[in-house]
Amino acid sequence: MMSLSPSLGSSYPWLKELKSEERGLYLIHLLLTCANHVATGSLENANIALEQISELASPDGDTMQRIAAYFTEALADRILKTWPGLHKAINSTRVVDLVSEQALVRRLFFEVFPFLKAAFLLGNQAIIEAMEGEKVVHVIDLDAAEPMQWIALIRGLSARPEGPPHLRITGIHVRKEVLDQMGHRLSEEAEKLDIPFQFNPVVGELEDLDVERLHVKTGEAVAISSVLRLHSLLASDDEPLRKKLPLALKNSNGIHLQRALQMSQNTLGELLEKDTVNGYSPSPDSASSSPLSSPVSPKVDTFLTALRGLLPKLVVITEQDSNHNGSTLMERLLESLHSYAALFDCLESTVSRASSERLKLEKMLFGNEIKNIISCEGAERKERHEKLEKWIQRLDSAGFCNVPLSYYGMLQAKTLLQGYNCNGYKMKGENGCVMICWQDRPMFSVSAWRCRNSL
Numbered sequence: 001m002m003s004l005s006p007s008l009g010s011s012y013p014w015l016k017e018l019k020s021e022e023r024g025l026y027l028i029h030l031l032l033t034c035a036n037h038v039a040t041g042s043l044e045n046a047n048i049a050l051e052q053i054s055e056l057a058s059p060d061g062d063t064m065q066r067i068a069a070y071f072t073e074a075l076a077d078r079i080l081k082t083w084p085g086l087h088k089a090i091n092s093t094r095v096v097d098l099v100s101e102q103a104l105v106r107r108l109f110f111e112v113f114p115f116l117k118a119a120f121l122l123g124n125q126a127i128i129e130a131m132e133g134e135k136v137v138h139v140i141d142l143d144a145a146e147p148m149q150w151i152a153l154i155r156g157l158s159a160r161p162e163g164p165p166h167l168r169i170t171g172i173h174v175r176k177e178v179l180d181q182m183g184h185r186l187s188e189e190a191e192k193l194d195i196p197f198q199f200n201p202v203v204g205e206l207e208d209l210d211v212e213r214l215h216v217k218t219g220e221a222v223a224i225s226s227v228l229r230l231h232s233l234l235a236s237d238d239e240p241l242r243k244k245l246p247l248a249l250k251n252s253n254g255i256h257l258q259r260a261l262q263m264s265q266n267t268l269g270e271l272l273e274k275d276t277v278n279g280y281s282p283s284p285d286s287a288s289s290s291p292l293s294s295p296v297s298p299k300v301d302t303f304l305t306a307l308r309g310l311l312p313k314l315v316v317i318t319e320q321d322s323n324h325n326g327s328t329l330m331e332r333l334l335e336s337l338h339s340y341a342a343l344f345d346c347l348e349s350t351v352s353r354a355s356s357e358r359l360k361l362e363k364m365l366f367g368n369e370i371k372n373i374i375s376c377e378g379a380e381r382k383e384r385h386e387k388l389e390k391w392i393q394r395l396d397s398a399g400f401c402n403v404p405l406s407y408y409g410m411l412q413a414k415t416l417l418q419g420y421n422c423n424g425y426k427m428k429g430e431n432g433c434v435m436i437c438w439q440d441r442p443m444f445s446v447s448a449w450r451c452r453n454s455l
Contacts, residue, residue: 015055024064027056031071031333035374038075039329043082050076059363063348067341070367071333074374078329081375103178105365106145108357113346114420116318118413118427118436119227119446120149123316125409126448127223128156130314134221137165140214140310142206143229144171147182151189158193165221166196170214176203207233207299211306222312230391231319234384236299297394304398308451315400315449320385321435321442324373336373339385339443340366346438350422388433388445400449404432 018026034049050072057068080087110116131137137157139150150169157164169186173179179201190197202213206229216222307315322339326332343366351358372383392402410427413434417425426437433447 015052018056020062023056024062027053027064027068028337030056031068031075031337032330034072034075035329035333038078043079046075046079060353060359063341063344066362067337067344070340070362070370071337071374073367074371077371077375101364103145105361108361109365110146110148112351112357112361114417114425115436115444116146116227118416119318119444120146120152121412121416122405122409122434122446123225123227123318123448124149124153124156125412126316126403126405127153127225127314128160129406129409130223130403130448130450131157131165131221132160133162134313135165136168136217136220138168138170138216138220138222140170140172140216140222140224140312142172142224142226144173144179144182144201146227147185149225149227150182150186154186154189154193154195154197158195164193164195166198168198168200168220170200170202172202172204172206172209174203174205176201179203207236209303211310214310216310222310224307224310224312224315226316227318228320230300230303230317231325231384231386232382233300233303234297234325234386235379235382237297300394301398304394304400308399311451313450314403315395316446317391317395317449318444318446319388319391321388321445322385323387325384325386329374332373336370339441340370342438342441342443346424349424350420388430388435388442388447391445391447392431392433395447395449399452401452402432403448403450405429405434405446405448410434 015023015026030049030053034046034053037043037046037049053068053072056065057072058065059069060066061069077087080090127139139153141150154167157167167190171179171182173182183199183201186199187197200215202209204213320339323335324332324339326335344362347358347361369383372381376382395402410429413436414427417427417436424439426439428435428437428442430442430445433445435442436444436446
């Protein structure tokens with residue numbers, strides 16, 4: 001493996017001569033080296049690495065080139081934040097409607113991938129089964145951005161042998177117009193099927209939610225749905241814990257680099273698969289020894305306890321099944337390299353490289369998530385995806401117990417995945433929950449819960 005050296009100058013013509021596999025190996029080497037320089041404050045060496053990466057990475061190249069382009073952007077952004085004034089000046093004229101952008105890419109994600117569709121099928125079936133015989137059903141959506149799930153639920157409830165219940169859906173979102181659109185679409189569907197229906201919009205951030213605004217009434221059977229939302233609450237707990245971080249952990253980036261660079265002896269495919277790193281391997285428990293990775297999270301714990309106070313018959317949670325909440329930059333980079341490699345590989349296998357939808361997804365969704373994971377710290381770092389085991393511990397501590405997802409729901413979701421004519425989409429059960437996978441790598445978890453003392 002060629003080493004980085006300032007003597008190489010600003011031009012690297014030999015990089016263009018690398019074959020695809022060699023280029024992929026070297027890009028990973030450069031990314032890890034650059035991240036280590038960034039973590040240790042060696043910005044001159046980080047700049048040399050970024051210059052070389054820029055010769056090889058491309059947002060419209062092969063899978064590794066595309067991934068490297070977005071990780072490079074994230075590392076460069078982190079460096080710029082060393083000079084807050086410079087960072088603010090560069091971004092001062094950037095006009096982005098984040099809420100509208102998120103709505104666009106989430107719709108694209110829903111259309112291109114089957115992950116959310118499968119999660120909605122599993123969640124709706126769990127709700128329908130839990131609400132059997134109930135006359136008044138109140139569903140609370142913690143991030144009311146996608147009406148398709150509830151349109152499908154309305155249709156499912158309308159087919160109940162005992163007749164549909166009176167349905168009330170409460171949607172929480174930061175934008176009133178998003179909620180207005182959802183309420184209109186759901187009301188139209190309910191009217192068409194002659195289902196008594198009421199939509200209760202709650203405008204605001206989930207972090208600031210007052211449960212009194214949910215207006216849960218006596219006699220209602222309550223179901224709560226959270227899709228890719230709870231992990232953002234972990235940001236509120238970062239700063240107090242970071243102050244307690246031991247020096248040994250703060251200086252562990254070099255150890256991760258030394259272990260990770262041993263990857264250079266393997267093939268590119270092996271590098272980007274789970275458990276291929278000799279001496280360091282991203283795994284469900286890889287962050288469990290870190291104080292910052294402990295499931296002790298006051299904000300989330302308080303929030304889950306407040307939800308339990310509503311005495312819901314069911315809580316359905318869908319989350320990314322990844323370790324992106326590590327305490328060190330190197331840990332997060334290694335984990336996110338593996339998980340986003342799987343998503344980029346999924347697109348490579350199913351969507352043309354020239355597809356505008358693919359480019360938007362990679363830049364506006366995955367690229368922004370990578371930047372948040374790598375570039376941001378403290379409360380600014382919202383993309384704190386964690387493994388299912390952590391959520392099981394938190395929900396258990398908050399007084400919930402698992403409700404195994406039904407065979408019929410799993411059958412529906414599996415049929416959906418098979419309908420994509422792609423062998424890469426898979427599903428497996430784990431601890432009464434469901435993991436939706438690309439190849440053998442779990443990508444999203446779906447789990448259902450009830451209050452422990454309820455029948």
